[in-house]
Amino acid sequence: MHAKLFIIEFDDFIRIVVSSANLTDFDWSFFKQCIWIQDFPKKENISNNNTNQFENTLVEFWTKLTDGIPGNFLRKYDYSNAKGELIPSIPGYHTNIEKDKYGHLAIKKAIERMNFTKNEILNLKQSPLYYQMSSIGSMNLDWIKELSSSFYLKDCNNFNIVFPSLESVSSSHFGLRCGGMIHLKSKTFETSTFPKHLMTHYSPNQANHLAHSKILLHLENLKNGYIFVGSHNLSQPALGKLQKNGTQLYISNYELGVIFKLNNFNSENNLENNSQEKEVNNENLDKYCKLNLPFKIPTKRMDLKHDSPFILETVQDLLD
Structure with a gap:
């Protein structure tokens, strides 16, 4: 179980927290993490049967995660003002409409519900995508293309794998002693099918700390795009892999993330009309979109003749 979910009940509201951090002092003290928090009030009419996407996903995830413990207590609260959509991953072979509820296919459906215009979609598909994570699993270019289709990316060469x-x-x-939280196996990286050309540098945005966060950022400008944060590393067990000619999605991890349309942040900050012309960089994302990324964008491709992604086993002797 890899999801990080906190549910905290108060007298008149509930707090939902989705994070990339495990519940350890080490995770919270030594690494950059992503954390999403929103409070939801009690429903005025508890007998009201009106539900929404956020509520239904939360209750279903709770029920599956706890092996059947009812989530009725979660339905006492009003989630109609949720700023994002929950994206769960549930282990299993998912088919028919069920497969669209989990992993990267759930991300695809959530993006569809964001109601981008046709021009916004066209421009977004041409724009760079950044996926920063602390662990990379086995993959090949075909799977990256599968993800790119779900993430609304036309050219997978614009898929930037952000890794230290x-x-x-x-x-x-x-130093190296914190590298135990960064996972990429030499056997995985050295396979002929691994998309090495998509590897880009993780460069810390502020304090020189490593990141345990998992962030998918895809944007054309400061108004057009989305961000996805949570527990999903870049791996097939987490995000899922299509099988049987696309009719089945296989997932082997419990994960949970939240996806937002970019203007869910900047609409509250009175973003001026010409903001789409402003450069997409960390300073402007922080100022206009309230996004304080742990890594610098745009990222720089790794020159594998001179650079190497961090692989713990190659430096293990230095730590013994």
Whole structure:
């Protein structure tokens, strides 16, 4: 079970927290993490049977996660003002409409419900996508293309895998000893089908700390795009893999994330009309969209003749 979900009940509201951090002092003290928090009030009429996407997903995830413990207590609260959509992953072979509820296919459906215009979709498909994570599983270019279709990316060469290099880990604030939280196996990376050309540098945005966060960021400008955060690393067990000519989605991890349309952030900040002309960088994302990313964008491709992604087993002797 890899999801990180906190449910905290108060007298008159409930707090839902989705995070990338495990419940350990080490995770919260030494690594950059992503955390989403929203409070929801009690329903005025508890007998009201009106539900929404967020509520139904939360209750279903709770029920499956707890092996059948009813989630009725969650239905006492009003989730109609949820700022994003929950994206769960549930282990199993999912078919028919069920497969669209989980993993990368759930992300695809959530993006469809964001009601982008045709021009926004066209431009978004041409724009760079960044996926930052702390663990990379086995993959090939076909699976990246599968993800790209769900993430509304036309050219998978614009898929930037954001991962720390050996140099960035060794020069980080706590050095190589924190590298145990960064996972990429040499056997995985050295396979002929691994998309090495998509690897880009994780460069910390502020303090020189490593990140345990998992962030998917896809945007054309400061108004057009989306962000997905939570527990999903870049792996088939987490995001799912289509099988049987696309009729079945196989997932082997419990995961949970939240996806938002970018203007769910900037609409509250009176983003001026010409903001789409502003450069997409960390400063403007922080100022106009309230997004304080742990890594710098745009990212830089790894030159694998001189750079190497961090692989723990290659430096294990230095830690013994």
